[in-house]
Structure formats: structure tokens, C-alpha cells
Amino acid sequence: MIISVASGKGGTGKTTVAVSLALAAGYCQFIDYDVEAPNADIFLKPDIKNIKKVYIKQPYFLTGTGNDFSKCAEFCHYNAVAVIGEEVVFYPELCHGCGGCILVGPQGAVREKDMEVGEISKGIVRPGIDFLKGNLMPGSMRTTTIQNELERMLNKDGIVIIDAPPGNSCSMVMAVKNSDYCVLVTEPTPYGFNDLLISMEVLDTLKIPYGVVINRDGIGDNSIEEYCKNKNIKVHIKIQNDMGIAKSYSRGMTLADYDNAYTEKFQAILKDIEKTVLVQ
Ligand code: SF4
Structure with missing residues (x-):
């Protein structure tokens, strides 16, 4: 089962949610598809075992x-x-x-040479998370080349959690397109709502089922919740706007590090997702 975690707007807590789902699953594959700014390793702290360079062919002219x-x-x-x-x-x-x-x-007179565009890091988060991270070289624009490489490493036998890049562009589509389910993370602000609607449109087009996580609940209004209720879209969890969570985040701590009750809450979300995927 492939679960992607996406967010039309940046800075909503997408990686926090993706990491929490992976830790709740315990045994899974976690892939950081946000290759322009991967940061899930700050929270998961994988033991990196292998780094593979990614190259593309480019011409050179004699x-x-x-x-x-x-x-x-x-x-x-x-x-x-x-x-x-x-x-x-x-x-x-x-x-x-x-x-x-x-x-x-x-x-x-026109020949080909390899040009490095980034790398893939592979590691382990104990006890059982296989960690993969794509990292685009500064200055390179070959985001989808790195993502294609990650796609080849997908292990569809178990649970896969994909941390998608923010926004709704090609790189987001690349990250979510193989998912059985997508978790859309948002915040209750007009910007959050607007970008959430665009993400929903993308997923509707791709025919991928999805649910919503409202982060920093309390900073805006309840328009998103109302909208989801009217459209019969599942809101998996509302995470309170909490200075303690923000401080923990800034220290590289996960939601479960901050409050262990989040482990059970995210395990319940995983069960919910599994049920939804099974009836599709
Ligand atoms: S320079 Fe243009 S034609 Fe040549 S390999 Fe690159 S994209 Fe293709």
C-alpha cells in the first residue's frame, strides 16, 4: 500500500505528518520525494548505508x-x-x-557524457523503516530525473510512505501518481484552503482517494472542516496550534517525541486508510 503525503501550500507540516505515519507503521519504506529540499532525515535520523549518484547523458560538441x-x-x-x-x-x-x-x-562530432544531477541516499531507521532520500544537486533542474530513480526503488510489498514536494506542480504529481491513497496536509487559513482545493483537483484527476489533516488548528476558521464535511471528505486529525510542537520541531523531534499519544492516533489513521484502500 502506497500512501503519499502532500500539501498544496508549503510549511503546513507535511513532513511532520509523513514521519508520524512512518513511525506509527513501524515497518515500512519511507521515501523523501521532496528532492529540492529533503528534510525528513532530520526527524527520522536514518543510519545512511549507501549513497548513489544520479547522472544524465548530455551532449558535448567537438x-x-x-x-x-x-x-x-x-x-x-x-x-x-x-x-x-x-x-x-x-x-x-x-x-x-x-x-x-x-x-x-x-x-x-557530437558525443555524449555523463553529468551528475544529484544523489539517492539509502538507510535504515530502527527497527524497520527502509529510508530513501533523493537530493537534487544545487543548480540542477532535473527534479523528475531523481524522482524517476526513486520510483524504481519503490517496494510495493509492504507499506510505503511518500513525503511529496509541496505545491501542485509536476514534481508533486510524480510523487503521488502511484499512490493508493494521499493524505493532504493543510492549515486553516485562506492560503491553506485555496492550495488544498487545487491539490484535491489534481488527485480527483488522477483518481487517487484522499483525506485531510488540518494542522495548526485554531489559527484560522473552520471553513476547511465545513467544506470537507459537505463533500464527504475524511478529516483524519486536527493537530492543535501548539508552541510546544513548534519548539520540538525546531529541535528535530517528532510529534510522538513530543506526546506519545500521537503514535496511537496515527496508527488509527493508518487503519482507516487501509480500510478505504481495501474497498476501492
Ligand atoms: S541539446 Fe537538445 S537535442 Fe541535444 S540532447 Fe539536449 S535536449 Fe536533446
Whole structure:
């Protein structure tokens, strides 16, 4: 069973909820898909056993040989190649590694090389959480390349908890698209509500069932709760706005570290999700 944890708005406590679900499950695979800013390891404190570099193929041009690379520039859909006079200019950050310029360019004058775009860390959180984290290299825009690599490592035999990136863009879709269920974390503010509605639209389109966690309850109004009630959307838990939780978070502590009662509460959420997934 794959459970993703997502949030249209950043800073709502998505990672706190994802980590709490993983700890409540005890034995599971936890994947930090938020590859631009992974931070679940601060709370889960995995023992990292292995780090694997992720590369993409990129072309390089043998210049100064009198070759004409204008066909490469014409072909490149992403404008990663420009020919100015006799010069060829390559913009690696625009290149998608399709290899087309190698096929259409002068024979042997466009070659391929590996370029590092990030890494995957693999570790263990005792007693039984297999931890995976994608980490995009600063300056790289190949978020989905790292996420594709994580997808290949999904272990569908047990429970998988995915910490998705914030927002509702491609990288969020990549993170949630294989889920059996998605937990949407929000806060009771107009921004939280607005971004929650967009996330719901994404999940409706993908036909993925979902429920809601309202974090920092008490800072706004009850519009989200009312909306969920009217639409028959499950609100799994409301987590009070609590200075003690915020202080624990800033020290790298989990909700269960702050108050052990959260372990049982999240175990109950997991049971609820399991029931929902089984009847789908
Ligand atoms: S590999 Fe594809 S995307 Fe990259 S420069 Fe060549 S044609 Fe453009």
C-alpha cells in the first residue's frame, strides 16, 4: 500500500505528518520525494548505508573542427543549442538529454557524457523503516530525473510512505501518481484552503482517494472542516496550534517525541486508510 503525503501550500507540516505515519507503521519504506529540499532525515535520523549518484547523458560538441552544428540547433526543441557564426553555444540547464542532436549533427562530432544531477541516499531507521532520500544537486533542474530513480526503488510489498514536494506542480504529481491513497496536509487559513482545493483537483484527476489533516488548528476558521464535511471528505486529525510542537520541531523531534499519544492516533489513521484502500 502506497500512501503519499502532500500539501498544496508549503510549511503546513507535511513532513511532520509523513514521519508520524512512518513511525506509527513501524515497518515500512519511507521515501523523501521532496528532492529540492529533503528534510525528513532530520526527524527520522536514518543510519545512511549507501549513497548513489544520479547522472544524465548530455551532449558535448567537438568544436574547432570546421563542423556545422546548425542542424543540432534547429532540431533542439528546448533551445539548448545555439549556433552563432562559427561558434556553438550549449546551455546544459535547458538540455533534456534526448540525444537528438547526436543523431542529426555531423557524424562523430557530437558525443555524449555523463553529468551528475544529484544523489539517492539509502538507510535504515530502527527497527524497520527502509529510508530513501533523493537530493537534487544545487543548480540542477532535473527534479523528475531523481524522482524517476526513486520510483524504481519503490517496494510495493509492504507499506510505503511518500513525503511529496509541496505545491501542485509536476514534481508533486510524480510523487503521488502511484499512490493508493494521499493524505493532504493543510492549515486553516485562506492560503491553506485555496492550495488544498487545487491539490484535491489534481488527485480527483488522477483518481487517487484522499483525506485531510488540518494542522495548526485554531489559527484560522473552520471553513476547511465545513467544506470537507459537505463533500464527504475524511478529516483524519486536527493537530492543535501548539508552541510546544513548534519548539520540538525546531529541535528535530517528532510529534510522538513530543506526546506519545500521537503514535496511537496515527496508527488509527493508518487503519482507516487501509480500510478505504481495501474497498476501492
Ligand atoms: S540532447 Fe536533446 S535536449 Fe539536449 S541539446 Fe541535444 S537535442 Fe537538445
